[in-house]
Amino acid sequence: MNRLESNIAIMEPKDGLREKLEISNSEGRPLRIKLGFDPTAPDLHLGHAIVLQKLRDFQEAGHTIVVIIGDFTAAIGDPTGRNKMRPPLSDEVISRNADTYIAQLGKVVETSEIEIRRNSEWHGKLDLRQTIQLIARVTLAQVIQRDDFKTRLSSERPIHLHELLYPILQGFDSVAVDADIELGGTDQLFNNLMGRNLQESMGKPGQAVITMPLLLGLDGTDKMSKSKANYVGLTDSPEEMFGKLMSISDDLLQHYLELTTTFSADERGQIAASIERGANPMLAKKALAANVVQRYHTPELSAAAADQFARTVQEKRPGDEDHVHVSIGEFGNLVPGSHHLLDICATLAPEKSRRELKRLISGGGVRIDGVKVDDPFELVEPVANLKISIGKRLRFLLAR
Amino acid sequence: MNRLESNIAIMEPKDGLREKLEISNSEGRPLRIKLGFDPTAPDLHLGHAIVLQKLRDFQEAGHTIVVIIGDFTAAIGDPTGRNKMRPPLSDEVISRNADTYIAQLGKVVETSEIEIRRNSEWHGKLDLRQTIQLIARVTLAQVIQRDDFKTRLSSERPIHLHELLYPILQGFDSVAVDADIELGGTDQLFNNLMGRNLQESMGKPGQAVITMPLLLGLDGTDKMSKSKANYVGLTDSPEEMFGKLMSISDDLLQHYLELTTTFSADERGQIAASIERGANPMLAKKALAANVVQRYHTPELSAAAADQFARTVQEKRPGDEDHVHVSIGEFGNLVPGSHHLLDICATLAPEKSRRELKRLISGGGVRIDGVKVDDPFELVEPVANLKISIGKRLRFLLAR
Numbered sequence: 001m002n003r004l005e006s007n008i009a010i011m012e013p014k015d016g017l018r019e020k021l022e023i024s025n026s027e028g029r030p031l032r033i034k035l036g037f038d039p040t041a042p043d044l045h046l047g048h049a050i051v052l053q054k055l056r057d058f059q060e061a062g063h064t065i066v067v068i069i070g071d072f073t074a075a076i077g078d079p080t081g082r083n084k085m086r087p088p089l090s091d092e093v094i095s096r097n098a099d100t101y102i103a104q105l106g107k108v109v110e111t112s113e114i115e116i117r118r119n120s121e122w123h124g125k126l127d128l129r130q131t132i133q134l135i136a137r138v139t140l141a142q143v144i145q146r147d148d149f150k151t152r153l154s155s156e157r158p159i160h161l162h163e164l165l166y167p168i169l170q171g172f173d174s175v176a177v178d179a180d181i182e183l184g185g186t187d188q189l190f191n192n193l194m195g196r197n198l199q200e201s202m203g204k205p206g207q208a209v210i211t212m213p214l215l216l217g218l219d220g221t222d223k224m225s226k227s228k229a230n231y232v233g234l235t236d237s238p239e240e241m242f243g244k245l246m247s248i249s250d251d252l253l254q255h256y257l258e259l260t261t262t263f264s265a266d267e268r269g270q271i272a273a274s275i276e277r278g279a280n281p282m283l284a285k286k287a288l289a290a291n292v293v294q295r296y297h298t299p300e301l302s303a304a305a306a307d308q309f310a311r312t313v314q315e316k317r318p319g320d321e322d323h324v325h326v327s328i329g330e331f332g333n334l335v336p337g338s339h340h341l342l343d344i345c346a347t348l349a350p351e352k353s354r355r356e357l358k359r360l361i362s363g364g365g366v367r368i369d370g371v372k373v374d375d376p377f378e379l380v381e382p383v384a385n386l387k388i389s390i391g392k393r394l395r396f397l398l399a400r
Numbered sequence: 401m402n403r404l405e406s407n408i409a410i411m412e413p414k415d416g417l418r419e420k421l422e423i424s425n426s427e428g429r430p431l432r433i434k435l436g437f438d439p440t441a442p443d444l445h446l447g448h449a450i451v452l453q454k455l456r457d458f459q460e461a462g463h464t465i466v467v468i469i470g471d472f473t474a475a476i477g478d479p480t481g482r483n484k485m486r487p488p489l490s491d492e493v494i495s496r497n498a499d500t501y502i503a504q505l506g507k508v509v510e511t512s513e514i515e516i517r518r519n520s521e522w523h524g525k526l527d528l529r530q531t532i533q534l535i536a537r538v539t540l541a542q543v544i545q546r547d548d549f550k551t552r553l554s555s556e557r558p559i560h561l562h563e564l565l566y567p568i569l570q571g572f573d574s575v576a577v578d579a580d581i582e583l584g585g586t587d588q589l590f591n592n593l594m595g596r597n598l599q600e601s602m603g604k605p606g607q608a609v610i611t612m613p614l615l616l617g618l619d620g621t622d623k624m625s626k627s628k629a630n631y632v633g634l635t636d637s638p639e640e641m642f643g644k645l646m647s648i649s650d651d652l653l654q655h656y657l658e659l660t661t662t663f664s665a666d667e668r669g670q671i672a673a674s675i676e677r678g679a680n681p682m683l684a685k686k687a688l689a690a691n692v693v694q695r696y697h698t699p700e701l702s703a704a705a706a707d708q709f710a711r712t713v714q715e716k717r718p719g720d721e722d723h724v725h726v727s728i729g730e731f732g733n734l735v736p737g738s739h740h741l742l743d744i745c746a747t748l749a750p751e752k753s754r755r756e757l758k759r760l761i762s763g764g765g766v767r768i769d770g771v772k773v774d775d776p777f778e779l780v781e782p783v784a785n786l787k788i789s790i791g792k793r794l795r796f797l798l799a800r
Contacts, residue, residue, distance in 0.1 A: 072528075076529055076532055079532060079533040123528055127526065127527055128528075129476055129524075135562045135565070136560045136561065153540075159539060161539065161564060165561075169528075
């Protein structure tokens with residue numbers, strides 16, 4: 001099997017990839033592979049990496065990667081004002097998010113060679129007349145095929161009219177950049193087919209749509225997503241990545257081996273066979289975690305993370321010697337007794353966001369002297385010899 | 401009853417007129433009364449005149465009439481290219497149609513005092529971003545309440561997305577001109593309420609919507625409409641108007657007396673009572689026809705039309721003396737036998753359009769020497785003593 005064909009979940013049309021590769025050959029030009037990006041949420045995780053790996057495959061085969069930054073609608077935000085999570089973003093924030101995104105992209109693809117386009121370049125020029133002529137190419141019946149529209153219609157939750165335009169605008173991006181192929185997760189199938197339809201309705205060749213499978217989160221139930229806190233971020237530290245990957249259930253092992261590692265099918269087969277023969281799945285998880293950490297960091301950091309995991313989680317039961325010693329002085333000169341647990345945790349684990357810590361505390365993931373405290377605003381005095389554990393892997397002992 | 405309140409079919413909100421009149425009084429300013437006009441179909445008939453009369457009432461009460469010419473969407477036409485009846489109109493055609501419309505408006509209202517606005521003035525300035533912010537104010541559920549959308553959805557006929565925008569754009573006209581009241585037929589209720597909603601959603605006072613009843617056509621079944629050929633045009637000749645009005649069934653008499661004449665409720669009551677007592681409804685129809693012709697022409701022309709009607713239709717049976725004598729020379733020097741019936745009729749009745757004549761011939765309304773000829777392209781030689789009747793009232797006798 002051609003490497004470009006691996007892992008594909010759905011391809012439209014069925015032989016679209018072959019057709020486009022033939023065009024590339026006969027016309028002697030690289031294909032234009034489009035990937036869209038919404039600059040409101042720049043944190044990438046292992047789920048995104050599946051699509052990025054496919055981009056990388058195309059890039060290694062000599063094709064051109066075209067990343068579309070959806071800055072036009074991000075700058076509008078939610079005009080109904082009902083969705084507080086979608087405020088209008090300033091050009092500065094969009095640029096920063098785009099930079100962050102491209103930097104993370106660089107963990108998988110060669111970003112010096114990609115074409116980066118902002119869709120305000122063409123959407124910003126559309127007037128009402130051109131908008132009417134564009135959206136006239138699509139019927140209401142077509143657009144409400146999209147799952148979330150269908151769901152809202154049937155449950156009588158409102159769909160604001162501008163929302164119907166968004167898939168069309170996203171599709172128009174494909175027209176504007178002459179995409180040959182668009183990549184995305186299976187949840188993008190509808191939007192990306194819209195691009196194909198619009199290209200064809202404007203007399204251009206329609207792009208092939210290639211969707212990649214969605215990765216299940218660490219919890220094994222929902223798809224991996226930042227909002228579900230079941231994710232491994234591409235910029236997580238080696239120790240975090242290693243620890244998180246070791247925490248998945250045995251049932252998820254094959255799914256992760258297939259979609260997150262660089263193991264070949266042969267290698268995956270050998271791992272599966274050894275488990276069949278009675279090997280401890282823990283060993284396979286270590287191989288998985290080591291492979292992933294190596295990919296996003298270095299072999300050296302991967303080995304170190306494996307060592308630390310073995311030391312802190314496996315070889316010993318929690319005791320003082322596993323705890324990081326922290327001086328009470330770190331907590332500043334605040335009046336004793338006036339520290340919120342959340343603030344203390346934020347000082348101890350500065351790499352975690354306050355939002356993440358709050359969720360962790362509320363979920364019972366923080367213990368003081370072995371006792372769960374689930375109120376982020378509990379007042380705690382940071383006195384010497386207090387033991388605080390944050391999540392499964394971070395343990396602190398306060399000292400003078 | 402205040403004259404402004406007469407004949408109103410539906411008013412939203414229920415006491416909207418009273419509220420607006422109070423505002424007019426307290427702010428010491430005339431109200432702005434909006435009427436929209438689609439410049440694709442400038443032929444006005446008695447059905448339109450019901451709304452125009454209400455405009456006139458407002459005008460006489462000192463308020464400002466604002467006529468919106470919907471040139472923006474007329475200039476786009478049907479971008480799907482599926483509706484051949486909606487080609488994009490040039491600015492020249494739109495201007496001509498608007499002039500024709502205003503001229504016809506002049507038969508009822510004082511056009512020198514009205515404010516005439518083209519909606520391209522504001523729609524032409526909207527970009528995609530502003531369009532998105534505008535349509536976000538409306539939900540899909542709201543817009544598909546419109547009857548023709550509902551019908552098409554349930555019968556699975558396509559609705560192209562731009563069509564959903566049109567009621568919103570029309571509503572935005574009310575925002576742009578700060579309309580206090582919008583007038584229209586009952587079939588405009590949905591669109592005009594959209595204007596009210598948008599004004600309110602933008603923090604302006606919402607217009608009151610006043611709809612006037614629809615007039616039934618001469619056939620008594622469908623609403624009066626040009627496409628149904630059941631109409632009395634405001635520019636019909638006195639004789640045509642008179643004859644057409646005399647042709648309605650007795651059942652339609654009250655409907656027409658109420659909606660097309662200047663008779664007061666008292667006068668209409670007297671007419672109804674006299675019929676109750678056994679008077680011939682023909683007399684009432686004559687009073688109706690005379691009143692309408694007088695209104696759109698002059699008392700003199702009205703009297704003359706009544707005379708001619710009496711002479712040609714009532715007093716005598718058709719004989720040579722009822723026929724207008726026409727010289728064969730009128731038909732030019734074409735080769736004998738090469739005249740289409742349609743061409744002959746067009747020469748005899750130049751006030752009728754070729755389309756109208758074609759329909760009349762096909763429908764069996766034209767006779768040669770008393771014999772129906774229903775093919776517009778039948779070859780007829782215009783020889784002396786040939787009798788040609790066109791419709792019920794036009795009779796010609798060809799002469800050397």
